Each structure stands twice: as structure tokens, then as C-alpha cells.
Amino acid sequence: MTHTINVNVNGVAHEAQVEPRVLLVHFLRDDLRLTGTHIGCDTSQCGACTVLVDGISSKSCTMFAVQADGREVTTIEGLAKNGELHPLQEAFREEHGLQCGFCTPGVILSVYDFLQHNSKPNEEEIRHALEGNYCRCTGYHNIVKAVQKAAE
Amino acid sequence: MSKYIGASVKRKEDGRFITGRGRYTDDIVLPNMTHAYIVRSPHAHAKIKSINVDQAKAQPGVVAIFTGKDMEADGVGSVPNGWQIGEDMKEPPHPPLAVGKVRHVGDGVAVVIAEDRYAAKDAAELVEVDYEILPAVTDGAKAMEKGAPALHDEAPDNVSFVWELGDKDAADNALKNSHRTTKLEIVNQRLIANAIEPRSAIGDYDAGRDELTLYTSSQNPHLIRLLMCAFVLGIPEHKVRIISPDVGGGFGSKICHYPEEIIMSWATRKIERPIKWTAERSESYLTDAHGRDHHTTAEMGFDKDGNILGLRVNTVANLGAYLSTLAGGIPTWLYGTLLAGQYKTKSIYVQVTGVFTNTTPVDAYRGAGRPEATYVIERLMDTAAREMNMDPAELRRKNFIAPDAFPYQTPVVMQYDSGNYEPALDKALQMINYKKLREEQKQARDQGRLLGIGFSAYIEACGIAPSKVAGAIGLRAGLYEGASVRVHPTGKVMVYTGSHSHGQGHETTFAQVAADGFGISIDDVEVVHGDTAQIPFGMGTYGSRSIAVGGNAIYKAIEKIKEKAKKIAAHKLEASADDLEFADGSWTVKGTDKSVTFAEVALIAYVPHDYPEDLEPGLEDNAFWDPKNFTFPFGTHICSVEIDPDTGKVKILKYVAVDDVGNVINPMIVDGQLHGGIAQGAGQVLWEEAVYDDSGQLLTGTMMDYAIPKADDLPSFEIDRTTTPCPDNPLGVKGAGEAGTIASTACIANAVIDAVAHLGVKDLQMPFTPQRVWNAIHGNGNR
Numbered sequence: 001m002t003h004t005i006n007v008n009v010n011g012v013a014h015e016a017q018v019e020p021r022v023l024l025v026h027f028l029r030d031d032l033r034l035t036g037t038h039i040g041c042d043t044s045q046c047g048a049c050t051v052l053v054d055g056i057s058s059k060s061c062t063m064f065a066v067q068a069d070g071r072e073v074t075t076i077e078g079l080a081k082n083g084e085l086h087p088l089q090e091a092f093r094e095e096h097g098l099q100c101g102f103c104t105p106g107v108i109l110s111v112y113d114f115l116q117h118n119s120k121p122n123e124e125e126i127r128h129a130l131e132g133n134y135c136r137c138t139g140y141h142n143i144v145k146a147v148q149k150a151a152e
Numbered sequence: 153m154s155k156y157i158g159a160s161v162k163r164k165e166d167g168r169f170i171t172g173r174g175r176y177t178d179d180i181v182l183p184n185m186t187h188a189y190i191v192r193s194p195h196a197h198a199k200i201k202s203i204n205v206d207q208a209k210a211q212p213g214v215v216a217i218f219t220g221k222d223m224e225a226d227g228v229g230s231v232p233n234g235w236q237i238g239e240d241m242k243e244p245p246h247p248p249l250a251v252g253k254v255r256h257v258g259d260g261v262a263v264v265i266a267e268d269r270y271a272a273k274d275a276a277e278l279v280e281v282d283y284e285i286l287p288a289v290t291d292g293a294k295a296m297e298k299g300a301p302a303l304h305d306e307a308p309d310n311v312s313f314v315w316e317l318g319d320k321d322a323a324d325n326a327l328k329n330s331h332r333t334t335k336l337e338i339v340n341q342r343l344i345a346n347a348i349e350p351r352s353a354i355g356d357y358d359a360g361r362d363e364l365t366l367y368t369s370s371q372n373p374h375l376i377r378l379l380m381c382a383f384v385l386g387i388p389e390h391k392v393r394i395i396s397p398d399v400g401g402g403f404g405s406k407i408c409h410y411p412e413e414i415i416m417s418w419a420t421r422k423i424e425r426p427i428k429w430t431a432e433r434s435e436s437y438l439t440d441a442h443g444r445d446h447h448t449t450a451e452m453g454f455d456k457d458g459n460i461l462g463l464r465v466n467t468v469a470n471l472g473a474y475l476s477t478l479a480g481g482i483p484t485w486l487y488g489t490l491l492a493g494q495y496k497t498k499s500i501y502v503q504v505t506g507v508f509t510n511t512t513p514v515d516a517y518r519g520a521g522r523p524e525a526t527y528v529i530e531r532l533m534d535t536a537a538r539e540m541n542m543d544p545a546e547l548r549r550k551n552f553i554a555p556d557a558f559p560y561q562t563p564v565v566m567q568y569d570s571g572n573y574e575p576a577l578d579k580a581l582q583m584i585n586y587k588k589l590r591e592e593q594k595q596a597r598d599q600g601r602l603l604g605i606g607f608s609a610y611i612e613a614c615g616i617a618p619s620k621v622a623g624a625i626g627l628r629a630g631l632y633e634g635a636s637v638r639v640h641p642t643g644k645v646m647v648y649t650g651s652h653s654h655g656q657g658h659e660t661t662f663a664q665v666a667a668d669g670f671g672i673s674i675d676d677v678e679v680v681h682g683d684t685a686q687i688p689f690g691m692g693t694y695g696s697r698s699i700a701v702g703g704n705a706i707y708k709a710i711e712k713i714k715e716k717a718k719k720i721a722a723h724k725l726e727a728s729a730d731d732l733e734f735a736d737g738s739w740t741v742k743g744t745d746k747s748v749t750f751a752e753v754a755l756i757a758y759v760p761h762d763y764p765e766d767l768e769p770g771l772e773d774n775a776f777w778d779p780k781n782f783t784f785p786f787g788t789h790i791c792s793v794e795i796d797p798d799t800g801k802v803k804i805l806k807y808v809a810v811d812d813v814g815n816v817i818n819p820m821i822v823d824g825q826l827h828g829g830i831a832q833g834a835g836q837v838l839w840e841e842a843v844y845d846d847s848g849q850l851l852t853g854t855m856m857d858y859a860i861p862k863a864d865d866l867p868s869f870e871i872d873r874t875t876t877p878c879p880d881n882p883l884g885v886k887g888a889g890e891a892g893t894i895a896s897t898a899c900i901a902n903a904v905i906d907a908v909a910h911l912g913v914k915d916l917q918m919p920f921t922p923q924r925v926w927n928a929i930h931g932n933g934n935r
Contacts, residue, residue, distance in 0.1 A: 035175075144868065
């Protein structure tokens with residue numbers, strides 16, 4: 001049995017038939033071929049699958065695609081506008097805030113949401129905001145610097 | 153002239169990663185692709201009495217189901233062991249899917265192939281396996297006890313090998329004649345690498361051409377091809393292409409040749425459709441090679457002035473259920489040979505016993521053997537200093553190998569290339585403001601606060617080499633690296649490297665070497681890695697070998713090309729090649745203004761209208777670099793920690809690292825490698841541990857149970873360097889990928905113990921969780 005859903009992803013309207021059990025992350029990756037959103041764990045700990053749902057950072061492995069019906073989703077592919085990188089994307093490159101890059105889309109989108117609510121965070125606040133994202137490469141040192149830079 | 157080498161050039165690869173355009177294995181979709189789910193054993197040790205797949209096969213969307221017997225009947229070989237430790241080593245077979253018996257939770261039993269991942273998983277639940285459960289053993293020492301359950305008929309005592317190195321009598325005598333000895337029992341607990349990208353493999357067989365392509369999240373595609381072709385499937389290498397595209401971290405866990413790579417490669421030939429398998433995280437915990445797992449007793453003897461006289465080490469290394477690719481070499485050759493550390497220890501003897509248990513196979517994890525060695529030595533040094541009432545910095549300084557003693561031959565095989573240990577120590581002491589910190593510690597204690605300072609003066613061995621040494625110590629592979637450099641007619645350059653990048657930034661670092669070599673813009677260089685069809689041969693990335701071995705192979709290829717280019721330039725300039733000099737991307741006739749640029753030479757190389765007969769068109773070359781020795785980076789890390797006496801929680805207050813990795817191509821990237829390494833070492837000290845219950849169930853089987861450090865758990869690190877170039881390679885580089893982990897584990901552990909030693913705590917075993925530390929403070933033992 002499938003359901004019809006209407007989801008706006010990165011400004012593009014999609015109508016799709018999905019099984020009710022299909023996770024949003026699988027819908028984005030397998031059906032829409034937006035593979036920038038990654039899967040790192042089964043338990044919503046790693047944050048690699050973080051996207052924005054109606055502007056709020058959400059773990060797309062903890063949501064069914066049917067729950068996104070009628071909502072707006074932004075993935076990492078939708079962050080750059082008119083060929084211009086988002087300042088967060090620029091800052092991650094400038095400050096070497098990524099290595100293998102696998103966790104990076106999720107980190108960027110969760111920080112995107114955080115900076116909407118706290119535009120001038122200190123180091124402690126940034127570290128706390130990254131609670132939902134694992135990075136195994138950078139030791140977080142340069143991720144913190146990248147967020148500080150983007151906030152400037 | 154260096155324009156790029158030594159500069160913090162921003163990474164070329166970042167563009168695709170920050171926009172979601174990376175291409176990891178699981179991102180790849182092939183036409184007509186199927187999906188695999190592997191049925192895995194829920195038991196640690198059991199006989200497989202029967203497997204019934206009838207009901208599963210009848211499920212919608214199921215394409216095929218295979219078991220270990222199907223693979224066996226087809227002549228598929230065992231997952232190979234790549235490193236022989238002694239002639240008596242027991243190497244029991246490791247079928248890609250278990251046949252007859254399972255030996256750890258997660259051992260694969262059957263593979264279900266279906267039209268999509270949901271259908272495959274649904275059907276897998278209906279595969280009926282009848283097990284006869286056998287008693288299990290998970291602890292290395294217990295597995296050697298009489299009456300312990302035996303895993304393999306070939307090793308009834310569960311021992312794969314007993315390995316020793318050094319002069320036992322000399323070490324025994326040195327310890328007997330020591331003024332005092334320091335003895336520790338050390339558990340280097342089992343860890344799980346936790347690359348954030350789970351492993352993935354896609355097998356794609358082209359029946360028309362009889363060619364197999366395997367996409368796999370591997371650190372060394374060429375080595376996987378070699379192992380799979382030569383030892384497992386018996387198909388020739390020219391019919392097999394391995395692609396490791398973007399890989400989301402490896403940390404050693406993606407070195408080894410895994411059963412899933414074999415299963416997908418074999419099964420795609422059976423069904424003649426592409427098959428994708430991607431691990432779920434819980435599957436990663438059960439099947440990614442684990443790391444460490446040593447149980448060690450170590451004794452160090454000193455004379456009355458604090459000079460080290462001897463070291464004796466006995467280690468039981470838990471290898472898990474099967475021999476993973478490099479399993480034997482890590483607790484032996486990569487561990488025992490590093491036990492001299494930075495010190496002029498006269499006599500060293502080490503014995504290591506490799507043991508099978510009903511746990512996931514163990515292989516490399518960041519540092520692989522070297523962090524374990526450093527942990528033994530540096531814990532002993534801090535403990536000895538405390539026992540002798542000496543300053544730990546001064547005890548180290550007293551025993552350092554002198555800067556004029558290099559190359560330095562240790563009593564355990566290694567000949568250190570170059571080193572100068574005191575400046576790194578001095579710089580670190582200065583950075584942490586050591587004197588003031590010790591005063592603060594005193595004051596803190598008076599106020600009932602628990603402040604600790606820890607040291608780690610480490611040595612690392614990078615770029616395992618040369619091949620003849622590798623062969624002599626039982627490694628079933630050479631340890632050179634391959635590179636190919638192709639100059640296009642427009643002057644753009646392709647660099648093909650056998651090293652593999654999974655976060656280390658090779659596309660930038662190697663491009664820096666090539667851009668400076670040819671005097672061109674870095675934008676005109678493209679680095680290609682991870683594809684056996686494009687790259688002549690390579691050995692991959694592990695053991696911090698990429699720049700030390702791979703980078704020098706590229707350098708050598710560039711030098712060969714420049715020799716040829718010089719002849720072309722001489723022809724163009726109508727001069728003798730001997731009269732030309734190369735600078736800033738142009739060849740100039742000495743003492744004149746006659747010159748030709750690299751781009752012009754590149755064009756002429758492919759448009760050879762007026763060539764003389766002896767000048768060959770084209771401009772590309774291959775090179776292999778087989779180093780003459782390992783490289784030996786070193787450094788001193790110091791940190792301060794504070795422990796909350798009410799909870800036992802450890803907070804790292806300040807962490808300073810002074811590393812000497814030889815010449816540095818890209819400081820930004822090297823710093824990044826160190827940051828990540830330090831964090832992983834911190835993870836081992838404070839939180840991480842793979843825990844099994846007595847029946848062999850992995851209790852830390854999800855990210856909710858296995859504690860990886862989060863941003864909130866760590867401070868920012870203060871990093872500096874000294875530079876002692878490697879004398880054995882033209883770039884003068886040593887390697888930096890693992891240094892952070894090698895140093896930080898001992899450093900942070902020593903700091904924690906320093907914080908509580910005055911309360912009578914003599915020792916603690918990792919991880920120093922709040923509960924363990926609190927219990928230690930309150931005299932309740934280690935747990």
C-alpha cells in the first residue's frame with residue numbers, strides 16, 4: 001500500500017507514491033536522488049541525515065516520508081542560492097571544517113538552524129549546539145572555528 | 153621555488169563535499185541494480201545445523217538467496233590473511249559466509265538479494281537457521297585457559313601465534329640489576345573505529361565482457377583487487393576493476409578485505425545484475441574490524457639516577473574470531489618494534505600471544521600497534537617518575553636519544569631516521585606554562601580540587617617499508633607506492649596515485665607537490681585516486697604512508713617527466729639540455745632570456761611536427777617509490793585535566809601538542825589530522841570501549857551505547873611544530889595521520905592518574921569513565 005505525498009524539496013514541488021514505512025532519508029536519497037543527505041547510524045545519534053523541515057533542523061532518518069507531506073524540506077543541495085555558496089559552506093571550506101565530508105551536510109544544516117536562534121554564539125554554545133552531530137575526522141576543532149566565522 | 157609546498161592551500165575537494173555532491177559508494181545507483189541484506193548470526197558460537205530459505209525465497213521482490221555452502225560449492229576461497237607471523241602461525245579458514253559453524257555475533261550466514269533494500273530485509277527475516285549453541289569465550293587470556301571453548305580445529309588452544317622480539321636474557325638481567333623497577337598491568341581496551349560512513353559494496357558484473365567492477369568503501373582498492381583475485385575468486389586481475397570513490401572516513405577499519413566485498417563480487421556473477429550492500433550502523437559494530445584489545449604486563453628497570461636499563465613486555469592480543477587482513481602484524485611488528493619510544497633503553501624483550509575468541513575480528517585502528525606501544529612506555533614513564541619522585545618531563549629528558557645519535561638503532565629492529573626530541577618537549581612545556589601549572593595544581597589540591605598534568609613523548613613509525621623488510625617480517629605484500637603523472641597538450645596535469653584519500657585531502661596536498669614541481673597553478677592539476685582501472689598500481693592509505701610513500705612516488709614521476717620535458721625544451725630552444733635551467737615553470741638557456749614555458753613544452757610534446765628521430769612524443773610517466781626505511785615522526789603532548797570529585801567526570805582543560813612530522817606540505821591539513829587524532833585518543837581514554845557479555849553479545853552495539861566524543865566533550869587544541877626533515881626521501885616528509893592518536897591516549901590517561909595519585913590511586917584502566925574514576929577516588933577499585 002502506498003500513499004501520495006506532496007513535498008517541496010529545495011524549492012521544487014514533488015508528488016510521489018511512497019510506502020508508509022519509507023524513511024524521509026531514503027525518499028530523498030533513493031527517490032529524488034539527492035544523495036547529499038547521508039545515513040550514518042540507525043539510531044538518530046550521528047546527525048549525518050540532518051535536513052531542514054519547514055526551516056527546522058530534523059533528522060531525516062527519524063521521520064517517515066509521509067510525515068513530510070505538505071511540508072518544505074531543504075537539503076544540503078538547496079543551501080547555495082543562485083550559484084552562491086551559503087556563508088556556512090564558505091566558512092567550512094575556509095576553516096578546514098571537514099575532512100572526509102560525510103558528516104558535513106548534516107553538520108551544516110543543524111548549525112544553520114542554530115544560528116537562526118543565536119547569531120553570536122560563544123565556543124561553549126557552539127559545542128553544545130553540535131550535540132546531535134558526530135564528526136570522527138576533525139575533532140570538532142575546526143568545525144567550531146567554521147561556525148564562529150560564519151556567525152561573524 | 154615553492155609556491156604551494158608549505159602553504160595552507162584550501163582544499164580542492166571541499167567544493168563537492170559542502171554542496172552535497174560527494175559520491176560515496178552508497179550514492180551510486182546502477183541500472184537494474186539489486187540490493188543485498190546479509191543474514192547474520194545472533195550467537196557468538198554455534199553449529200549451523202540447517203538453513204531453510206524456502207519461505208524467504210518466495211517473498212515478493214526476492215531475486216536470489218545464497219549461503220556459505222553455495223559459495224563453497226563454487227570454489228570461492230577463504231577471506232585471506234595478509235600477514236604471516238612465524239611459520240607456526242595457525243591460519244584457520246574464514247569463509248565469506250559461514251559454513252558449518254558461526255564464530256562471532258554478526259558472522260554472515262546467508263545473503264538475500266532483492267529488488268530493493270526493504271524487500272531484502274523483509275525476506276531476510278524469514279530465513280530460518282537452526283543453530284546448536286556452543287559455549288563462547290570473549291576474553292583473550294581466558295581463551296588460552298585449559299577447557300576454554302575452541303573456535304577452530306586448526307588451533308585447539310585458540311592460539312594463532314606466539315611472537316617474541318629482543319634479547320630476553322639481556323632484558324631479564326637488566327631488570328634484575330636495576331636499582332628499581334616499575335611494573336604495570338595494562339588493558340588497551342577493544343575499540344570500534346566508527347567511520348561515520350558505514351561500509352558499502354556494489355558488485356557489477358558485465359557478462360558481455362566477462363568483467364567485474366566492485367565499488368567499495370575501501371582504503372586500498374588495489375590491495376583488495378590483489379587479494380580477491382589471487383586468493384579468493386581466482387579470476388584474473390585484468391578482468392576486475394575496483395573503485396573506491398569518496399570514502400567517509402576509514403581510520404584503519406576500511407583497510408581489510410571484507411567478506412561483503414567477496415559476496416557482492418561473487419553473487420553479481422551469479423545473477424548477472426549489479427548488487428548493492430550497505431551496512432547499517434548496528435551491522436558496522438558487529439562486522440567492521442575492531443581495534444586494539446591488548447592485555448599487557450610491562451616492567452621497566454632504572455638505575456639510581458633514573459636512566460632506563462631494560463624493558464620487559466608480555467602481551468595477549470585478542471584477534472577475534474578470524475584473522476583479519478593485517479591482524480597478525482599489528483600487535484607484533486607494529487607494536488613490539490616501537491617499544492623503545494624516544495628513549496635509549498638498552499635491553500628490550502617483548503612477547504605477544506595472538507588468540508582467537510568469539511568476537512569480531514580485530515585489525516588496524518588509527519595508529520595500529522603504535523598507540524598501544526606508546527601507551528605502555530609513556531604510562532610506565534609517568535608512573536616511574538611518580539615513584540622516583542622525579543619530574544616526569546625531566547625523567548624523559550634524561551633518557552631521550554641524543555640528537556647526534558641518528559640514525560639510531562634500537563634494540564627492537566627499528567633504525568630511527570632522524571630526531572631531535574628536546575626542542576619539542578621544551579616547546580610544549582612553554583606552551584602549557586608548565587611551572588605555573590604545577591603551582592596551580594598544588595593550590596588546587598589544597599582546595600580539594602583534582603587537577604592533573606599528563607605527558608606523552610611519542611614516536612611513530614610511518615610508511616611501513618621497504619618491501620624487502622615487509623617480506624622478511626611476513627607481510628604478504630610489497631610496501632612501495634605507485635604514481636602516474638600525465639601532462640595534457642594544454643599543460644593541464646593529471647596525477648594518478650595509488651594512495652587513497654578518505655578525508656586526508658590528497659587531492660590538495662598531492663596537487664601542491666605537482667604544481668610546484670612543474671611551476672604551474674594548482675588549478676591546473678587534478679589528482680585521481682581510488683580506481684584500479686585508472687591507476688597503474690598502488691597499496692592504498694594506512695599507517696600515515698600517503699605523503700611519505702605516495703607523495704614521493706608522485707615526486708619521482710614528476711622528476712622523470714621533467715627530464716623528458718627538458719629535452720623537448722632544448723629542442724625548441726635549439727640549445728643543449730645541459731645549458732638549461734628550470735625555474736618558475738620555464739626552461740631558460742643559462743645567461744640568456746631565451747626560454748620556453750611548461751605549457752609550451754606540453755603542447756610541443758603532443759604536436760611534434762619538427763621532432764628529431766630520437767625524441768619521443770608525449771609527456772607522461774609512472775613511478776614507484778619503495779622507501780629505504782620507515783619514517784619516524786615524534787613529538788611531545790601535554791595536557792591538564794580536572795576531575796569533579798563528586799561525579800568522577802574528567803574535563804580536559806588544556807591540550808598542547810608539539811609534533812615533528814618532518815617537512816610539511818600543507819600545515820592546515822596536517823593540523824586537521826592532528827586534531828582528529830587527538831580526539832580519537834581522548835575517546836579511548838575517557839569513553840570508548842567495545843563491551844561483550846560472557847555469552848559473546850556486543851553490549852555496545854549502537855551509537856547509543858558506544859560513546860564517541862562529541863564537540864561538547866573536547867576542548868580546542870593548541871598545536872605547534874618543530875621540523876626535522878626525513879633524510880631518506882626527497883620531500884623530507886614523515887607523515888601525520890596517526891600522531892595525534894598515538895600521543896593523546898597516554899597523555900590524557902597520565903593526566904587523569906596524576907590528578908588522583910595523591911589520593912592513593914596507583915593505576916586505572918581505560919576508559920576512565922566517571923564511574924570508574926569515582927570508584928577509584930573512593931577506594932572502590934577500578935570498576
